[in-house]
Amino acid sequence: MNRKRWLLLSLFVILSAGLWAGVYFMQPAVSGLAGSSAPAYVFKDKVWNLNFTKPMDASTITEDSVFVQNEESERVPVTVSLDDAGTVLTVTAPEDGYTNLQKYTLHLSDDLKSKLGLGIRDEQVVAFEVVDELPAADSTDYLKQYFTAILDKQKTQDLDYNAFSEESESAADTAESSSDAMGGDDGYSETNNQVDGVNEADVVQTDGEFIYHITGNQLVHIVEVGARESMEPVSAINFEDEFYPSQLFLKEDTLIVIGDKWMTRAYPDQEKPRESRESQPAADMSVTIAKIYSVSDPAKPELIREAGAEGYFNSARMIDSHLYFVTTFSPNFWLLEEDPDVELRPHTWDSKGGESFEPVAAADISIIPENEQGEYALITAVDVSTPDSEVTTETYLGTGGQLYMSEKSLYLATSNGPYTIMPIDIMPAGQGASETTIYKFDIDGSSVDFSSQGTVKGGVLNQFSMDEHDGHFRIATSEGNTFGNNRNSLNHLFILNDRMEQVGSVEGLAKGERIYSARFMGDKAYMVTFRETDPLFVIDTANPEAPEVLGELKIPGFSTYLHPLDENHLIGFGVDTEVMKSESAGDPPQVRQTGMKISLFDITDFSNPKEKDTEIIGGPGTFSTLMHDHKALFHHKERNLFGFPIVMYDEKTDTNEMNFVSQGALLYTITKNNGIQLASEIMDEKQSGQQYEDWDSQIQRLLYIGDTLYSVRANKVESHDLPE
Numbered sequence: 001m002n003r004k005r006w007l008l009l010s011l012f013v014i015l016s017a018g019l020w021a022g023v024y025f026m027q028p029a030v031s032g033l034a035g036s037s038a039p040a041y042v043f044k045d046k047v048w049n050l051n052f053t054k055p056m057d058a059s060t061i062t063e064d065s066v067f068v069q070n071e072e073s074e075r076v077p078v079t080v081s082l083d084d085a086g087t088v089l090t091v092t093a094p095e096d097g098y099t100n101l102q103k104y105t106l107h108l109s110d111d112l113k114s115k116l117g118l119g120i121r122d123e124q125v126v127a128f129e130v131v132d133e134l135p136a137a138d139s140t141d142y143l144k145q146y147f148t149a150i151l152d153k154q155k156t157q158d159l160d161y162n163a164f165s166e167e168s169e170s171a172a173d174t175a176e177s178s179s180d181a182m183g184g185d186d187g188y189s190e191t192n193n194q195v196d197g198v199n200e201a202d203v204v205q206t207d208g209e210f211i212y213h214i215t216g217n218q219l220v221h222i223v224e225v226g227a228r229e230s231m232e233p234v235s236a237i238n239f240e241d242e243f244y245p246s247q248l249f250l251k252e253d254t255l256i257v258i259g260d261k262w263m264t265r266a267y268p269d270q271e272k273p274r275e276s277r278e279s280q281p282a283a284d285m286s287v288t289i290a291k292i293y294s295v296s297d298p299a300k301p302e303l304i305r306e307a308g309a310e311g312y313f314n315s316a317r318m319i320d321s322h323l324y325f326v327t328t329f330s331p332n333f334w335l336l337e338e339d340p341d342v343e344l345r346p347h348t349w350d351s352k353g354g355e356s357f358e359p360v361a362a363a364d365i366s367i368i369p370e371n372e373q374g375e376y377a378l379i380t381a382v383d384v385s386t387p388d389s390e391v392t393t394e395t396y397l398g399t400g401g402q403l404y405m406s407e408k409s410l411y412l413a414t415s416n417g418p419y420t421i422m423p424i425d426i427m428p429a430g431q432g433a434s435e436t437t438i439y440k441f442d443i444d445g446s447s448v449d450f451s452s453q454g455t456v457k458g459g460v461l462n463q464f465s466m467d468e469h470d471g472h473f474r475i476a477t478s479e480g481n482t483f484g485n486n487r488n489s490l491n492h493l494f495i496l497n498d499r500m501e502q503v504g505s506v507e508g509l510a511k512g513e514r515i516y517s518a519r520f521m522g523d524k525a526y527m528v529t530f531r532e533t534d535p536l537f538v539i540d541t542a543n544p545e546a547p548e549v550l551g552e553l554k555i556p557g558f559s560t561y562l563h564p565l566d567e568n569h570l571i572g573f574g575v576d577t578e579v580m581k582s583e584s585a586g587d588p589p590q591v592r593q594t595g596m597k598i599s600l601f602d603i604t605d606f607s608n609p610k611e612k613d614t615e616i617i618g619g620p621g622t623f624s625t626l627m628h629d630h631k632a633l634f635h636h637k638e639r640n641l642f643g644f645p646i647v648m649y650d651e652k653t654d655t656n657e658m659n660f661v662s663q664g665a666l667l668y669t670i671t672k673n674n675g676i677q678l679a680s681e682i683m684d685e686k687q688s689g690q691q692y693e694d695w696d697s698q699i700q701r702l703l704y705i706g707d708t709l710y711s712v713r714a715n716k717v718e719s720h721d722l723p724e
Contacts (some may be wrong), residue, residue, distance in 0.1 A: 013653045027121045028054040028114045030089075040128040041135050041369040044097035047090060047455075048106060051434065054114040056085035066091065071103050078642035086115065098130040130679050134450050137365040143344040145334035146367075146397070154269070178342045189703035192633045196461060197407050199318040200632045201258060204701045204712045210234070210298045212255060213704070214245050216696050218455065220257055222298045223717045225389075225705050229715045234299045243289060249318050250668040253296040254384050256323055258316055261287050261308075263357070272581045285347060287357065288313040288327045292384055307391045308353040309378040315403040315463075317410075321385035322445055322628035323408065328400040330375040346376050350391040360395045360720035366450065368398030371437060375400045377412055381446040399439050406467035410441040410448070411466060411473065415459040432458045436460050436477055440500055454500030457507075458492055464562070464630070467520035471498050472544045476527050478514040489514050491529050495544045504545045510535055519562035519570070526570060530593070536572075550606040560627045563635075565600070569612075569672050571642070572627070573626050573633075574597040596622045596646070598668065598676055613675030617666065621649030621658035625700070634702035641679060641723060643667035645699045648683075662686050665699045665711055667723060679723040682711055 030050050061082055068076040068091070079092040091106065098104060110119035137143055163670045188208040193200050202215040211223045221233040237257065239245065246258040264284050289308040293301045311329030318324070329346040336342055345365065347357035365376075377399045383389040401414035415436045436459055440451040458477030460466065465476040473496045480489035490511055495504040510529040517528045523542040529535050536559075538551040556579075559572030576597035580590045596617040602610045625632040626644040634643035648661040664683035670676050682699065703711045709722040 005452070027118045028052045028056060028354060030108065030124065035186075035464065040126060040648055041131050041367055042098070042128050043369055043453075044100055044130050044132070045093050046098065046128070046130075046370060047092050049435070050089040050091070050108075051122075052087050052089065052114070054116065054118075055114050056081050056082060056089065057115050057326050058086065059088070059158045060111060060113045062111070065109045066536065067104050067107050067109065070099075076104065078661065100130050100132045102130045103127065114546065128468075131369060134366040134368065134396075137362040137367060139362050141346065143365075143397075144336065147344055147374060148336055151333055152338060167623060177247050178539065188705040189634070192631050192635070194404075194630070195406055197319065199249065199255075201249050201316045201318075202701070203246070203248065204703065205248045205250035205255075206703055206705060207250060207252075208705050211710060211712065211717055212248055212250060212295075212297075213701075213712050213717065214248065214714075216246055220245055220248070220255075221717075222295070222301065224298070225708070225710070225719075230336070231719060237293070237300060237301055243291075246313065247316060247679060249316070249323065249383060249384075250295075251318065251321055253294060253603055255293040255295045256277075256318075256384060257291045257293065257300065257458075257668055258313065258325060259289060259291075259311055262285055285310050285357070286312055286547075287347070287349070288324055288325065289349075290316075290323060290380070290382075292382075292387075298585070304387050305382075305384075306349070307380060307382055308349040308357065308392075309393055310346040311376065311379050312380060314400070317403075317405045319443070321383050321601050322381060323384050324379065324381050324405070324443070324448075326403055326410075327378045327380070328375055329378060333374060346378055346395060348378070348380070348393045349397075352391070353389065360393070360489055365395045365397055368396055368439065368450075368453070370453070371398035371414070373398045373400060373414060375545075377439075379410065379441065379448045381443075381448055383446055392446050392448065394441075394450075395441075397452065399437075401436075402460050402463060402466070404463045404468075405443075406468040408443055409451070409468060411468075412439045412441075413437070413460045413466060414439070415474070433480070434458075436475070438466075438473065438496070438500060439471070439476065441547075452498075452500040454496045454502060456492070456494040456505075458490070458495075458500065461518065462513050465515065467525075469520065469523065469541070472496065472503070472541075473498075473500065474520055474525060474541060476515055476518040476525065488512065491515055493525055493527065493539055493541075493547060495541060495547060499543070502545070503621075504541075504547050506539055506549060509537060509549070516558045516574070517560050517562050517572070519564070521564050521567070521570075524603075526603070528559045528562065528572065528574075534603060535591070536609055538603060538609050544564065551609050553601070553609040555599070555611050557599075559599060560615055561598075561630050561633070563630075565635060565663065565672065568602065568604040570601040570603055571670060572597075572601060573624070573644070574599075575627070593620055595619050596624055598670075600670060600672075600676055602672075612672075615668065615676045617646065618648040618661065619650035619658075621651075623647055630699060634704075636704055636722070639722070639724065640669050640671050642670050643702045645701070646683075647693045647698070660686065660691055660693065663698055665695045665701070665702055667709075669723070680709075680720075682720060 066080050068078045077094050081090045096688045108124040110123050113119050115149035119515050151443050188206055190636050191200055191202045205208045215221050218239050220237040222235045224234050243259050243261045245257050247258040251254040287308045292305040294304050295301050309327045311327035312327040314328050331344045337630050345359040347359050349357040377396045380393045382391045399412050399414050401412050404411045413436050435455055437455045439453045442449045442451045458479030465648050467474045476493045491509040492507045497503050513529040513531040516530050525539040527537040536553040540550050541547045557576040559574035561573045564573050565572045575593050576595045577591050578594050598615040599611050600613040602612040624646050645665050648664045649658045652659045662683045667680040669679045696714050699711045703710050704722055709720040
């Protein structure tokens with residue numbers, strides 16, 4: 001009898017727990033609120049966008065269920081609204097904004113209910129403080145509070161993963177729908193920079209007399225171009241300290257080598273590295289280092305300065321003699337539960353100031369308001385023309401992401417979740433995000449200062465989706481899901497003023513597709529989206545407050561990089577495709593890539609863009625580095641030559657398998673009158689039994705010096721005749 005009673009009691013407990021769990025997960029949860037363990041800093045015009053896991057009942061949104069109080073417990077006149085899907089609640093600041101340096105609390109009560117009549121899981125009270133400049137971290141205790149709050153929030157979001165994934169799709173369904181690439185003015189190639197006057201790093205550089213390039217075995221070779229027959233290096237920079245070079249700059253007699261290094265640091269209070277301590281994890285760190293060499297005598301390069309910052313390399317730029325490089329550092333804050341003393345600060349180093357990396361003082365860490373990113377952005381600047389110039393590193397907690405830079409400003413675009421709702425190997429970084437926050441920094445020599453920030457819907461693809469023009473910032477984004485049967489993505493273009501306030505937009509373009517490339521030319525924006533065909537949108541941004549779509553062209557395939565030929569013509573490099581019916585009834589058609597594609601677009605009539613000429617290269621599997629790296633484009637402006645590395649495949653007719661053909665580089669003459677014409681090819685002979693490309697011998701870049709063309713591979717440099 002007792003056994004039966006215990007069985008019934010156990011069954012009752014299990015059923016009760018199951019019922020409680022079912023109700024719990026049916027209750028709406030909310031994201032978009034700052035963690036309560038650390039102060040939430042915001043600017044005076046803060047807008048709270050709160051995402052719910054379930055559609056909410058608009059009738060329950062009242063002045064008693066959602067409100068903001070000041071320090072005197074007085075209600076503040078905020079504006080509260082719910083989107084059409086019922087999943088995004090927006091709390092807008094008072095008309096004149098919150099009062100600077102004052103503290104407030106945002107309240108959500110459990111009277112706020114879903115359409116099923118269930119209240120939110122927990123009442124929310126979030127304290128925030130209004131600031132007019134970036135606050136400092138002040139202490140390591142603050143950093144512990146900050147990262148503990150992020151850790152707690154991540155645990156909560158993990159519980160709600162499925163709920164957010166399902167509801168975010170239904171929410172999106174309701175929405176309404178410059179440079180001369182490798183072509184210098186001094187008779188030799190230059191890097192294909194996005195912005196005139198803002199140089200980008202690359203794997204190869206030249207000054208017209210020597211070629212500097214990174215080899216496949218951690219070396220930088222310096223090759224004199226006068227000896228066309230041998231092309232042997234006159235010197236090599238060998239890195240023996242586990243330093244891996246990845247990018248180069250060349251400024252007159254100064255060579256900058258940027259790379260990464262993996263280090264193990266010893267703690268100040270212990271002689272042994274932390275990895276030898278059994279109870280705690282190793283204190284390893286990945287650092288980015290810029291090594292500055294004098295190459296006044298290229299045969300004897302001399303190391304004169306080093307500067308480094310912890311974190312993985314994001315990007316780098318040079319304006320005149322000033323070098324800027326950005327690293328992104330994510331501390332091991334998940335170890336806080338087992339080790340409260342884990343180091344949360346990033347480390348920096350200047351060879352002029354010492355032998356080792358030192359942690360950034362907490363007082364020198366600036367907190368980005370209105371963000372909860374668990375990573376730092378470190379922006380390092382130095383004037384390389386003066387060996388003893390100061391190295392400045394500004395450290396910002398709460399940002400990172402894609403970099404765009406003009407001559408006066410640096411922008412970092414961070415895409416925010418809550419989740420990417422498609423497989424990570426299909427969705428490009430940033431796309432599918434619910435919103436992107438752009439952080440603007442003013443640049444003046446080695447001085448870097450935070451200026452302002454703004455937020456837009458969707459995620460950003462890459463640097464070419466951003467642009468600064470006539471005092472405004474323009475950005476193209478994709479939002480939503482582009483995978484599976486429920487493709488509800490939308491594409492937008494936003495225009496922000498110099499204070500990063502949105503002043504105009506074009507929204508809801510190409511539902512179910514995503515952006516594959518974008519380019520801004522003057523007051524026009526060009527955007528390529530794709531699902532089954534390639535729409536090229538022409539957007540007029542001459543009036544920043546009222547941008548409009550002027551024209552649209554739909555063609556097979558898609559361009560992954562757009563390059564201006566002249567003011568009326570645009571070249572697209574990308575992929576040719578064909579649409580195939582799905583084998584399963586009801587499934588969307590399958591898109592098959594059939595080769596690389598070059599398109600010449602005539603945009604003379606903005607309302608009627610045309611594909612004037614095309615070139616299809618190879619078959620399925622054919623690819624070029626240019627398709628994901630714009631710096632791989634060769635351009636000789638005077639001879640109208642464009643070139644790029646290529647790996648060619650075709651398809652076996654009997655098995656439909658990809659068949660390796662060859663690798664090398666192709667050069668085309670592209671003009672508005674004669675279209676796209678093959679000018680020359682540098683193709684390797686396929687070796688007996690070779691089934692795949694050989695990375696070590698692939699051509700990485702093409703460049704010219706005078707009348708000679710050079711192909712740069714990981715293991716050698718070769719010279720060729722430059723086509724007329």
